[in-house]
Amino acid sequence: MAALTVALPLQAGEIADYAPITAERLEAPEDGNWLLTRRTYDGHGHSPLTEISTDNVSGLKVAWSLPTGPYAELSDFAALPARPAHQSPALVNDGVMFVTTPDQQIIAVDAATGEEHWRFRHELPSDIIPVHPTNRGVALWEDKLFMATLDAKLIAVSAATGEKLWEATMEEWQNGYYSTLAPLVVDGIVMAGVSGGEFGIRGFVQGFDANSGESLWKTYTIPAPGEPGSETWPGDTWKTGGGPIWITGNYDVKNGLAMWGVGNAAPWIGDMRPGDNLYTTSTIGVDPKTGEIKTHFQYHWNDSWDWDEVVPPTLMTLDGQDLAVRFARNGWIYKMDRAGGELKFIEGKPYVYQNVFTGLDENGRPSYDPERVAGTGKRADFCPSAWGGRDWPADAYNPNTGMLYISVNENHCGSAEGAPVEYEPGVLFLGSGLEMAPTEAAADHIGALQAWDIRTLEKKWQVNFKMPNWGPVLSTEGGLVFVGGTGDAMFRAFDAASGEVLWEHQMDGGIVAPPTSFEVDGKQYVAVTTGWGVDGDRFQGFIDAGMGTETKIPQGGTIWVFAL
Ligand SMILES: O=C(O)c1cc(C(=O)O)c2c(n1)C(=O)C(=O)c1cc(C(=O)O)[nH]c1-2
């Protein structure tokens, strides 16, 4: 039967002629668009646009700005354990911009003018207390947008109108499950994962039919007895072993594998679950059609440091070699081969001071200094602290120069001592406290921006900041690197070749959201949303406590767009 199309008048705010998203467009996006979290499936966070360059960036000015609105619902929680943070990239599809907010809005605006098309808001249950009150953006497919929520739902809305189309429940939030990541779509399959590593969840990534919201598969990051890897979990520990997924995966188009990063094991202290604890603190390569895990690489076994390895590897082809490169939260950089869809270790080295590993073997498996591993009733000090050399903020890669740029934090160390803990659904399941202190060298700097040559795996330059740096990075073909991330609420453009600051702008709040770049009617723009909070803010609290300082970082909460 032929579909009957009835032309309806546009509703208020309805977007006319919305350009549908296809597999082809996601695999090879137009230069002027930013359709995926990191723009391309390989996770480069790089814009090919060149209008804004090293020569003229000093003239960059605000084109428009839009407040995202009060944190009404979220700040109503008396016990809100962290300030909400804006961590959504501004996605842009042919002049239409989508941004999400920690209070679970999707905002659709005209990317050139900032004029609002519509807002959608997902209502959270009033008794929820999100530990990480944030949202990292939407995914686009055909005429739909997808958002994963703090009450562990996956929601589809119409891109043209913001009307809700379907809602799927991934898990019961009462049991400690929640979602903060942006979903990833491959060929009409929407994938999303769950947070809850600090609540003893059993993590998973799940695939849904984009049209119907029907669940197609659910792949646990922790194998059940009898499944491959189950021998790395004693007794019933697999049931509450953590392994959250809270950062959007990259997609290896050539090998048809979605690369998802898996977080910490639960409880935090490793001797409560002796074994390697697959697939925690690993990258898993998942077939988007079936959910099957086809390859994996574990960065460190039997985690005792809350070093979630959730950021997916950045994928590139250099001199004919298919590579995956990852700065692990554990403080080491890993270069891997991904030919044929198999992650194979090539080389690794520390990118910040790390005193836990005594080395990596030929497969990239670390050996540990036992003095640096906390146990039940056994205190250990270790560097870096639980927040790692990097936490979640994304790196960016320039495919034409082979350079990778990353925000790091150093000169902070942690301490932990395990104490027995009983699992209770929806209650913190840590088995230790969280302690961290700046080292003496922190007086010089904590945050830094590093530039690495991936061919040689050598650091080319580093710019230090006295304050921590929690800024996701944008690289552009204009020879620039854009980063916020520091508590002085500055947004900066660096010369990609030297690290020289070429432009900076005082913002209304700290930036932990990824900057993006796009083009409308032949004009290049750079977008970023202010909104300081969650762990960047917690981290600063520990630094202040250690240094006897009091740092007040403005929160912001505004979408900003810049142009020449
Ligand atoms: O184990 C987990 O499930 C989980 C979830 C999240 C999250 O969803 O944001 C964070 C972490 N862990 C975490 O360890 C962490 O350092 C962290 C920082 C942030 C942030 O938004 O700044 N989220 C999270």
Ligand SMILES: [Ca+2]
């Ligand atoms: Ca965690």
